[in-house]
Amino acid sequence: MxxxxxxxxxxxxxxxxxxxxxxxxxxxxxxxxxxxxxxxxxxxxxxxxxxxxxxxxxxxxxxxxxxxxxxxxxxxxxxxxxxxxxxxxxxxxxxxxxxxxxxxxxxxxxxxxxxxxxxLPGANAGLTALIASGLAPQPFYFYGFLERKHQQQVSELQQLADRPETMIFYEAPHRLKKTLTTMAEVLGNDRRAVLARELTKRYEEFSRGTLAELRDYFADHQSRGEFVILVAGNDHPTAGQPQSAGSPVEQVDQEISRGLSTNAAIKLVAKRNRINRQELYREYHHIGE
Structure with a gap:
């Protein structure tokens, strides 16, 4: 120790x-x-x-x-x-x-x-947005940025769909519309969510509604500033969501079977399991054995 x-x-x-x-x-x-x-x-x-x-x-x-x-x-x-x-x-x-x-x-x-x-303690966008969101502040699950490609986002969100905690994501303005569309697709149109933008600045703004309402709103309105996306946890988990079990190498094979490329699957599994991506890449391809 x-x-x-x-x-x-x-x-x-x-x-x-x-x-x-x-x-x-x-x-x-x-x-x-x-x-x-x-x-x-x-x-x-x-x-x-x-x-x-x-x-x-x-x-x-x-x-x-x-x-x-x-x-x-x-x-x-x-x-x-x-x-x-x-x-x-x-x-x-x-x-x-x-x-x-x-x-x-x-x-x-x-x-x-x-x-x-x-x-040193200090400012954090995710927690600043959470305490003013109106969603349950605890427990919460901080995820940060989703992957950029659609199928990778789908796979990530499928893994999160049954989580009961309020989930916190970050997103850039030019990707917001696509991310909200994917979230509604995977998590459901009726899932409650909050968007926080320009936190602590002059034009600080919170937008609250369902994922479908937020998706439709930002389809017709320009998104400016960095966003925090807060999504309510799932209080009625449903069976049938894709599950990941087994070793990281086995999880990579599962993600590939769901449509991801090998490199994208390795990146996703490494992030999910908080392990080094390069090490998982070498293990999956039997490099150095």
Whole structure:
């Protein structure tokens, strides 16, 4: 068992996970500002975007980019700095690091290396939308972004159709109409849902209704801003929904039989089981055996 104190050892490097506002800059916490001022380096998803935040709060700390496309390069560099005693803050463009944003690989690497990880509380779009949705706030199931292709979305939603918890999804405005159509198709026209857009901003808006009503509304109205989609849980689960059982490799075969390509099935099963996609790919194709 590993036990690491986040606050002992003055010469020890720490990784600070710093949330940033999801729209309204007044939601930046005093502690987040002090942390970004005090650390040696900020690992930012988009340094240009974060620079605007730093300028607003008169923070001059040096930045380095850290995003989904350079994790393999950056993680060893950041670990070396942390092991040398430097303090590093990691932040995404908006909200909590690691939640549908970069961060989880760096956190896992820091934990494996015995480096203290210090999480700061702060803004999160999913929870902000949930408490104002009018749907049951607990239990809830956070899913984040669905896959983009229709058949992949269908397969994901089929796995979620019988969940009793309120479900939380994120979606981009240009994909909203298609996603609502697929949700109505798989989860049912009458399933209650809430759309939250532009959270904490001037034009914050909540749209409430059934999936069919929301689908029809946004078929005729332009969708702007990032969306949180909240879907009521299923309080009357029905038999017959496709189930996934067996090992991850067996689940891949099940998804392929439902129409997914091999790569899409591997990606879906890895995400569902929270396992490494590359490792599952190698196992499925018997690479390295």
């Amino acid at each position: 590993q036990r690491i104190s986040s606050f002992n050892g003055d010469q020890q490097g720490r990784l600070y996970l710093v949330p940033t506002p999801i729209g309204n800059l007044d939601d930046m916490t005093f502690r987040a500002i002090k942390t970004l001022q005090a650390v040696d380096l900020i690992a930012a998803e988009d340094t240009r975007h974060t620079q605007q935040l730093l300028n607003h709060f008169e923070i001059s700390t040096r930045q380095v980019s850290f995003h989904e496309h350079n994790t393999e390069q950056r993680i060893p560099e950041l670990l070396a700095k942390l092991k040398a005693g430097q303090q590093v803050a990691q932040c995404s463009d908006a909200g909590m690091p690691s939640i549908s944003d970069p961060g989880k690989e760096l956190v896992a690497a820091a934990v494996a290396a015995g480096i203290p990880v210090v999480p």
